Amino acid sequence: MLPLKKKILFPSYMVEAAFYLCAYEFAIKTVNSPWCRLFDEVDAQVMEYALDLKQFWKRAYGYEINSKSSCILFHDMFSRLDKALNEHNSGQKVTEAVTIQVGHAETLLPLLALLGFFKDSEPLTSINYASQTQRSFRTSRMLPYAANFILVLYDCGGGDIRLQPLVNEQPVAFPGVTDRQESMPLYGDVRRHYEELLKGCDFETVCELFKNPAEV
Template identity: 55%
Template structure:
């Protein structure tokens, strides 16, 4: 399933390219993060050391993992208040946005091989019967305050035991509809609007994503291009 590890262009232009995540680096040194680090220093009475982002990230992960796994409030959690946690969460979302999300086109084009496989399976099921979430503006280091209601929130999209299901329905008279479920909750296909967006016609879904289905080739998209 880690198809992106085999995508040379993604590895070269995003994973191994520090400029691809420059927004993340800017936010880590920005005013919101500085306030988090300063508050941690005050709570620790750290007069002789400067708390770094890496230290804060480690403490935040320890807090989050102990709560998620053991359902206990770790002492590490005492270093953060609710606003601090939101800032730390935003760093994670910002990282995933630019490394695996909408930040660069190769991020989603590298998954076209999986996309094609899903629709081949749906087509096969359809023949037997008959015979992702994007915000209005990108996440950047400078718009944290306006992204509190962002759709791209990895803690909501990818909790433990995350799953994505596509259900193909035969509604009679040759009418096939597809319903996407993310973590057992209905969601709409991006780009499809109206009352039927949560369960659109299968033909409409294929038409909406025709460019990816017909024009996105894994080997072509993932071939590394020399940058000027």
């Protein structure tokens, strides 16, 4: 009589820890860690989705208040662009030709969500994994080590001022902004697209989004 094989079940936090150990050792040391042997390709895809699911609801499109936390950063970004453009148009020397701001993934993800990047037609949930295999919202691609978001103003002549967004040095298109040059639309079109957000940051209204509807 053959011995029965026992199936060992581990708590989810232990599985997640093992997956992180595998990922970190591979990413930092380019070492195929023994921890990686616990997972096959399908396991890795499921773990990837689980991590995306967490970030989707905690810092991105899951709740409206998540992205609204980046409102001040959003306004600072456009105020710097406006200042550079005004100085350029008036013939002055641009006082801040380059502005670099440093933060963490927890800062960048809400900003990307506020701008509408990598938003899928359906939200990520615990029951639609199978239909989300081609999703745009993949934090492993959006937020790798040294993730970055860049905005570049171009003067194409004749008052044709364009704005190019890049995520991790790759050109992307502003969601909802249609133009013959999708990755470099007119700056005025971009501002019109985000007109409501540019009106200001009303944090009293934003905080109401977090309250229980019965309490509002």
